[in-house]
Amino acid sequence: MSKIKELENLLKTDVLVEVNAEIKALDKLISKDKNNEDLKIELDYMLDVKKFYDEVLLHIDKNKLSQEEAINILEDLEDMRADDEEV
Secondary structure, eight states: OOOOHHHHHHHHIIIIIHHHHHHHHHHHHHHOOOOOOHHHHHHHHHHHHHHHHHHHHHHTTOOOOOOHHHHHHHHHHHHHHHHHOOO
């Protein structure tokens, strides 16, 4: 499997699923506590993350993403997972 296909699969079946769940949870928390700036900042961050990965998928669909870019994004995702596991 090419790294581009691997990245596409990972984004669609794992990463964006988690990001969307996090956005939904933050929306729910914000609806209960409209004055919580930390939650709003976190939501803005997650929306930016979603936008980035949506753009990556768009580049994949248009064959504009190189193998090297896919490898870099996969490595970044692996680093993020490692950081999450350390916490």
